[in-house]
Amino acid sequence: MDGGTILKTSISSNIEANKKDYIRSRLIEFNLRHFPEELKGRYEELKLHLVDEDEDIIGGIVGEFCWNWLEIHYLFVEEEHRKSGYGQLLIREAEKMAIQKKCDFIKLDTLSFQALGFYVKEGYEVYGTIENAGGHTHYYLKKDIKNRA
Template structure:
């Protein structure tokens, strides 16, 4: 006989915890459950919108890129990378500005990103992002820096 608590939840004896490696099916179920919860809490459904900017060289090889998600007027940068031989040529800024304009065009008015201290928080700050917090405990004594920027209209950068 299983007993339930007053909320209707099963007893702890009826539940099982397991651990494992990457589980795509579990990830998909968790995403669906969290998206439903987030939509109920915010009134903004997840529309599964993404934004990418790709930089390729003359031979068609990937030279850099940016990947982001969009939800409820917010753009969240997940990945930004520029090939090492192009890092001093301003390509990171070009990728970022292109993504910000595309986000504006898609109705976003703000953007967020996080960057480890050994990566590029200074790069984002030079582009108008403001640090909103840090998560400590990254290997090597580093931190994860959380940054935010309002996407109010900006005059295009020269060149």
């Protein structure tokens, strides 16, 4: 093998949080070497949540500001609170934050039984699909927000 001798290998699906963080941080470190100087240091998590009067979480959005874009990993609203505008409230707050951070676009993905119609209504465009993802279609969407400040 190139790069030296490997003394011991171990493959496990039980990865400790610190090892997962190590792998993630090393990839980010590698990626940073390939981005323009003005984008370095622009990497942070997005965590928004909605709570009811009892402080129970009824929805939230999780993602990452990655250099010049926002990547949304999860947007969820409890079933009994759907169709009440909470998803729209969350995504628009995330978009507002992305604009403030001078992101050029937002990207996310959804499955055919999830929220494709919602995202399209919010201005997201499908740029790719994978058929038969667990018997469903997996959609990849993007919304350009450059120069919206």
